[in-house]
Amino acid sequence: MAAVRRWPRKLAVLAAALPGAGSQGRAAAPGPAVLPAPGPTEEPAPEPVPGTAAPATAALYVHWPYCRKRCSYCNFNTYVVRALDEAAVRACLVREAQTLLRLSQVHSVTSVFFGGGTPSLAGPGTVAAVLEAVAGAAHLAAAAEVTLEANPSSASISRLAGFRAAGVNRLSIGVQSLDDSELRMLGREHTAAEARQAVEAARGLFPGRTSMDLLFGLPGQSRDAWAQRLEAALGLCDDHISLYQLTLERGTALAAQVRGGALPEPPQDLLADMYETARNVLVATGFRHYEVSNFARKGALSTHNLSYWRADEYIGVGPAMCPVNAVVPLPAAAGAHGRFVLRGEGGCSREARVQTLEPVTWMREVQSHGHGTRSRVVLNPLEQLEELLTLGLRTDEGITHECWGHFSPQFSLQDVFGEPGEARALQQSGWLVLDSGGLRCTWAGLAVLDSLLPDLLWQLQRALGAARCPPRDKEGQDARAVSGHDGQ
Incomplete structure (x- = not known):
């Protein structure tokens, strides 16, 4: 492997910013994803007119940027405010959703995800208003997955019931740890007991559709302590678990403590052992490891997150969520961002869109222009295939021939990765598989995906050639970038 080749930063940031992202390997590929069957109240989307293109579909992400306090490890775009005009925020979320759905001419919204920040601090009325606006602008099936992220400190039974009445049917709870000392180190508001109460309440209201987030690799955390936390979590929630290796981000309080010697930095070997331990334990107890950081039982996969990893179209509403300390501009990488075609303006090319970060500025732009796209x-074509490769290999199903062909009708997976080169060497070494199902990692390869991607991206770039690169202006800037408010 050519160790000097780097995974392009814009792709690394994109992968890390999406819900469900992680920094280590993935699972084997037992077969295609099995999604939950639609409920009995499912409303079928109207059939396309024969001879016309299939109606556009997209997932919708809604970002709520507010928190009660900033956690010690967080460097995302979150805000702690003393007083909040929720009615004004709600009106802007509704208007931006309507505007972007109109510009994209999306026919059907496949899923909605309320992320943050702490979306459970929003009132159920705000969630209901956004969902009503979405349903008014596009088809939103009654059984479409609608997820809300919640912190245990704002997840009382009455509040969760309010969200269910508003239209939420899946809950993702930011537990992070079930140990009080670890929670204090992380700067979390809740206790372990409150986390357990929140999960139990959620499982009663959202049976089969409750997910827990857990962090591992905390400063001073041992492998045995992590195994105990995981065992406790399994006794609490057996639907869906998301595991994230703690990243010590520059500018955070926790990173400063580690850098100053107040807390120990976890060794890389220990982090790898923790991740491998979790993979083995969860798979042995019946979980499907369907994405780098995500494990599900009984078909409880997140259909919304799968839309990212399968490179479906998606629309981001609300202030951007990208890291506030990002060291490079992120026009195509992260945030309350989107990947969709501007059909409402006669467009036919996939765009990367990023919303304005600061909420007050974002609201002003929405009020003036209908949206806050920055x-x-x-x-x-090359950039689209790079994203597909980077995100698709995170899943156990990998990249199917059908999905690849949608973005690359001229060059098949076999054309690009079946020829002599890096990909074939990875296959011969037992890291990668290319067969009738598509391109995916083996169980061993999933654990080292980040180290495989540079070689695969290099082979992709070489196969497609430099002719696919974007035009440059006289100063060497990307000539494709356009103002966020031109033509709405």
């Missing part, structure tokens, strides 16, 4: 970049 930047738009038309993705060229």
Whole structure:
């Protein structure tokens, strides 16, 4: 492997910013994803007119940027405010959702995800208003997955019941740890007892559709302590678990403590052992490891997150959520961002869109222009395939021939990765598989995905050639970038 090749930062940030992202390996590929069957109240979307293109579909992400306090490890775009005009925020979320759905001419919204921040601090009325606006602008099936992220400190039974009445049917709870000392180190508001109460309440209201987030690799955390936390979590929630290795982000309080010597930095070997321990334990107890950081039982996969990893279209509403300390501009990488075609303006190319970060500025732009898109970049074919490769290999199903062909009708997976080169060497070494199902990692390869991607991206770039690169202006800037408010 060519160790000097780097995974492009814009792709690394994109992968890390999406819900469900992680920094280590993935699972084997037992077969295609099995999604929950639609409920009995499912309303079928109207059939396309024969001879016309299939109606556009997209997932919708809604970002709520507010928190009661900033956790010691968080460097995302969150805000702690003393007083909040929720009615004004609600009106802007509704208007931006309507505007972007109109611009994209999306026919059907496949899923909605309320992330943050702490979306459980929003009132159920705000959630209901956004969902009503979405249903008014596009088809939103009665059984479409609607997820809300919640912190245990704002997840009382009455509040969760309010969200269910508003239309939420799946809950993702930011437990992070079931140990009080670890929670204090992380700067979390809740206790372990409150976390257990929140999960139990959620499982009663959202049976089979409750997910828990857990962090591992905390400063001073041993492998045995992590195994105990995982065992406790399994006794609490057996639907869906998301595991994230703690990243010590520059500018955070926790990173400063580690850098100053007040807390120990976990060794890389220990982090790898913790991750491998979790994979083995969860799979042995019946979980499907369907994505780098995500494990599900009984078909409880997140259909919304799968839309990212399968490179479906998605629309981001609300202030951007990208890291506030990002060291490079992120016009095509992270945030309350989107990947969709501007059909309402006659567009036919997939765009990367990022919303304005600061909530007050974002609200002002929404009130003036209908949306707060800060930047738009038309993705060229190579960039779209790079994103598909980077995100698709995170899943146990990998990249199917059908999905690849949607983005690359001229060059098949076999054309690009079946020829002599890096991919074939990875296959011969037992890291990668290319067969009738598509391209995916083996169980061993999933654990080292980040180290495989540079070689695969290099082979992709070489196969498609430099002719696919975007035009540059006289200063060498990307000539495809356009103002976020041109033509709405």
